[in-house]
Amino acid sequence: xxxxxxxxxxxxGEIRRMLKNDGSAEHAKGVQWxxxxxxxxxxxxxAALRREAVRQRHIILQEYRLDFLLEVADRLFAGGVLEEKxxxxxxLEKLHDKFGDAEFRRFExxxxxxxxxxxxxxxxxxxxxxxxxxxxTRTTSIFLWAKSKNRWHRRAACVALIPGTRRKxxxxxxxxxxxxxxxxxxxxxxxxxxxxxxxTAKADAKRTVxxxxxxxxxxxxxxxxxxxxxxxxxxxKKVLY
Numbered sequence: 001x002x003x004x005x006x007x008x009x010x011x012x013g014e015i016r017r018m019l020k021n022d023g024s025a026e027h028a029k030g031v032q033w034x035x036x037x038x039x040x041x042x043x044x045x046x047a048a049l050r051r052e053a054v055r056q057r058h059i060i061l062q063e064y065r066l067d068f069l070l071e072v073a074d075r076l077f078a079g080g081v082l083e084e085k086x087x088x089x090x091x092l093e094k095l096h097d098k099f100g101d102a103e104f105r106r107f108e109x110x111x112x113x114x115x116x117x118x119x120x121x122x123x124x125x126x127x128x129x130x131x132x133x134x135x136x137t138r139t140t141s142i143f144l145w146a147k148s149k150n151r152w153h154r155r156a157a158c159v160a161l162i163p164g165t166r167r168k169x170x171x172x173x174x175x176x177x178x179x180x181x182x183x184x185x186x187x188x189x190x191x192x193x194x195x196x197x198x199x200t201a202k203a204d205a206k207r208t209v210x211x212x213x214x215x216x217x218x219x220x221x222x223x224x225x226x227x228x229x230x231x232x233x234x235x236x237k238k239v240l241y
Contacts, residue, residue: 008071015056015076019044019083031082037116041082049083053090060091066098070106077110077123085119089126096130104131104138111145114152117188124156129163136164139173146177151186158192165200171207174200178211182219194226202230212239 006014023042031041060069069091076088107127114120132138142160145153157177164170174196181193201208212219212227216239219227228236 008068008075011060012072012075015072015087016079016081016084018052019081019087023083035116035118039082039116039118040080044083046086049086050090050093053087053093057091066095070103074106074110077113077119080115082116082118085113085115086122089119089122093126096127097134099131101135104128104135107131108141111153111156112150117155117191120152120155121159124159125162128156129160132160133164133167133169136169139170142173142177143180146180151188154181154184154186154189155192157181158189158196162196162199165196166203168203171200171204175211178215182215182223187222190220190222191226194223197223197227198229201227205231205235209235209239216240 019042023044025043027045028041028043031043032039057069060072073088073091076084076091079085107123110123114123132142139161142157145160146157148154158181161170161174161177165174178193178197181189184190184193197208197212201212208227209231212224216224224240228239231239
């Protein structure tokens with residue numbers, strides 16, 4: 001890369017070709033097994049994809065500025081292949097403390113591009129969630145997402161609070177959000193809410209278990225079972241039976 005100057009468009013194109021050429025056709029055939037939706041995959045394993053993204057990020061930031069990296073990632077996340085979207089997030093992973101409100105709005109604008117739980121969770125857990133933990137006033141966005149007709153926006157409302165709840169943040173917001181989504185019939189939203197409550201229970205069981213007891217009649221078994229997964233057996237039985 002050092003011998004040739006790229007634009008974000010041309011570099012994104014180079015990365016797309018690399019992802020296609022260096023993937024595993026055999027592994028790509030097995031990827032679909034994990035998804036209900038039809039997925040286009042080049043057959044990369046996550047560890048290898050992350051290593052390559054970190055390498056590319058280092059090279060890009062040596063040659064260009066952070067805003068250039070953002071533009072490359074933006075174009076990759078607009079793609080239709082799983083690895084392209086995941087690579088976009090991995091390029092920016094752990095840089096969230098360098099981003100501000102403009103970048104938060106940009107990542108929020110990527111939500112309609114989501115096509116599966118994998119690119120959803122990559123975007124929301126690794127980029128959006130940490131930025132909400134850094135600036136808690138951004139939680140106002142999650143209650144807008146929670147009212148969306150789009151399943152991925154509603155799941156995003158849950159997953160975006162996980163980095164914060166692991167730091168014992170946002171308990172009132174989590175209760176409010178849970179009350180909004182308890183009756184959601186979409187399994188992706190239920191799994192997202194269960195995941196959020198599980199992490200909240202791990203971080204603060206003293207407050208979370210009484211809340212789970214209050215909602216156990218209204219919540220789906222999927223939400224409750226997921227929420228209780230890491231609780232001690234006696235607590236888990238108390239909530240589930």
